[in-house]
Amino acid sequence: MIKPSDKHKSDLKLIGRPMRKVEGLDKSTGRAVYTDDIVLPGMLHGKILRSPHPHARIVSIDTSEAETLAGVHAVVTGQDMATAYGIIPWTPDEYPLCTDRVRYIGDGVAAVAAIDEDTAIRALDLIRVDYEELPAFHDPFAALEADGRVPYIHDPKKEGWNGNVTKKVKLEFGEVDAGLDDADVVVEGDYFFEGTTHAAIEPHCAIGLFEGNGKLTVWSATQVPHYLHRELSRVLEVDPAKVRVVQPLVGGAFGGKSEPFDLEFCVGKLAMMTGRPVKILYTREEVFYSHRGRHPFHMKYRTGATADGLLTSVDAKILLDGGAYASFGLVTTYYSGQLLCAPYQMPAYRFDSTRVYTNKPACGPKRGHGSVQPRFAFEVQIDKLAERVGLDPIEFRRRNFIGSNTRTINELRVTSNGFLECMASVERASGWSNKFRKMPFGKGIGVAGSTYISGTNYPIYPNEMPQSGVQMQIDRSGRVAVFSGASEIGQGCDSVVAYIAAEELGVPLDHVRVMRGDTDFTPVDLGAYSSRVTFMLGNAAIDAARKLRRMIQEAVADAWEVKPGEVLLAGGRAYWAPDTERQLPIREAFNLAEAKFGTLGATGSYNTPKDVHGDYRGGTIGASPAYSFTAHAAEVEVDVETGIVDVKKIWVAHDCGRALNPVLVEGQMEGSAYMGFAEALMEEQIFKDADHGRAGLHNAPSLLDYRIPTSLDTPELESLIVESIDPEGPYGAKEAGEGPLHPSIPAIANAIYDAIGIRMDRLPFSPPRVWRAVEAARAAGTLTKPAAPQHEALPGAAR
């Protein structure tokens, strides 16, 4: 449902309307090309041998027998690519294949290239690896307490340090302890967010090609072609000018393809060794090992408020279970605290977050990187506080609203902010006032809010260059070609640049061609992560398109002997504004401009503001040019006999600044809410202990056993777009791809409480866990509908 507000009326012609995606029909007719759809002449197939041990030294690897198997063209081991890498330049701690130590069951040890997949699999069986097993750390608390008597998972950076600790961040803003002492009410909570994974339906796939002239091309299902380009060059020691990364369409990513993976280095190296193209396609099982999913978080919160429901202080202590490698962990550790400081005013805030290594697949970013877990805990804390002071939880959130054009307690700059409208939307649409605490036992409704970044102000490696670039050219046929290096992972960024070109240059949408995802031809965009693409790529596209538009206006104005500002470009024609009878086809306008200026092309760039963050170590992390805001209401029915929670509906209101195409924005909102729902009720990435098989072995590396929602599981979702028109976003747009995930989980938790009076503080809310909680409440005599809020409304309270 689209509810554009009147105050945002503008003279935009295409932007804001439902439009097709540029690759939409290719996708629905089976013509769209993904990496595994590519077959190159003479292509070999690669496979990676993976560790059966969670922690072991590699004593020796004997590949001789595999190398002599008929059909095997090359075998590669860690020593052939012994350059450490990592997506964060300060924490390189992994190798394309393990050099001397394996750190989780599934860690890559060797790879082969063979004439076909069957031969490659047979060759893996012939590789002899001699391991010396080491004690493994499966539990993050044990990893944290390690004293070095058994080897740490990684060597400590300094003598005496715990090598199992990736990162420790402790930041404090305002008088936290005094704020808790002064509070009328303090709520303490202990929360656990189980690890989950992205489960994009397309498994990772890469193809390497090494040509006689020394040029290496890698096709990959990646969401960060630029960073992959850099790391391939560095690790495989190929001049970056001779590396080309091509990104075919990506079949879903959600953060799970946002750093280099073993297969990309392996196809590159194997192609260099054999002179033949080499493809590796992960099995689904390998995707679960390679993973980089959402970290399990152990979280303790103390949150204080006045009797009138104003927050006084927030104190958080978080342990992140990072798995075997650092991945984005440095950022995750900061995000676990930094992204909590809106949409509510916090007078004081402290977080103390530690990420430890464990002998499990490495964790990294998943949709809502590092902030979905604390948001779950904090929004449940808010619900508990609202109840303690006797306020409706929506009213509690309203009273603490941080506002627009302000700074958070941790000094992040907030510009546009439509959070109150989001809250009002879900309150209205859900029928909140007739439902909250008013439905019969077993039925409940809950609410939660959140914020998220529209990209990060600082790139992963320090540089002053633009975060996003676009090149456009115009030809004599009336066509516009857009060269975009942004990563189309299903969110629609190729379409966004096409919409912008059509809007600014007045051409029909189907006269725009988007050339995409090829580092040989397209300008750098840093990748599809941190919800940065629409904001940054969109601004770069506007920059390029307006340069061209000015040239065309000037050329037409010359011909008509009018002022350039009076020339309008729209609907495939150029018009004279004072008298629109005077017009010509856009193609002729383009031809006039080409005659005047020569071949028509322009580049556009976007770079982030660099002076809008806190002046403290880590103050740049979490700084974004704009923040989105979200509110969800979720309605549930809980069957106390079975523990089954049935989510009936989720109302999703999201401030996306401006919906450039409401169909795509709704798609992001619905997909996000679905994914949050899935984490709330179903998904858990867990590992066996010694009593249930091999300790550290993934419990369910398949899409049958790792349960993701089918159409029958997924609740009804209603999207409510809120537009706050951001001053710096493209036409006012902000992100929509990750923010709308956050409140699903706490809204469902709070709804369960409304239904049966039980606080679910550990994820997921699976039937056994809910049933056990019900049985405990039954035994304690507390299984009952909670009471309605009793706080007397304050004079002047927002309504």
Added chain:
Amino acid sequence: MESTTEIVRLTVNGDRHEVGVPTHYTLLETLRYRLGLTGSKQGCDKGDCGACTVLVDDVPTLSCITPVWEAEAACIRTVEGLATADGPHPLQDAFDLKGAAQCGFCTPGILCSAAALLDGNPAPTRDEIREALSGNLCRCTGYAKIYDAVDMAAARLRGDASGGSG
């Protein structure tokens, strides 16, 4: 495991093919890697996700766990066979128009399941659509836009003018 190659005869989207495949090949591998029909996707290797769904004698079938030999006598239809020379199937057009394909990787399988549904049930309820698509995992959309698209295509196929409006 040594594999031998044998000739398999298949009818796919109306075309008869004879193609040599390893004896353990699945229908999906044959379609993708022998016939170049890469529209059908591999998501899970074992019949869990539905991305490989094709129509075998009009029945939605997981081609990744169907030995190719079992499909020899059948008429196979893939996503590439839904469109005609007149244009895309109404489902394909509706999926584009309604934003039902985000990453698009599950889309070919979902389209085959939806086409089978509409062949037998021209006016399915929302619950019937959910049931028919319950073997196809989509990770992007939350399914909402997919239902809208199936509704729209069903209306168009019935000749109901209201289905034609965006």
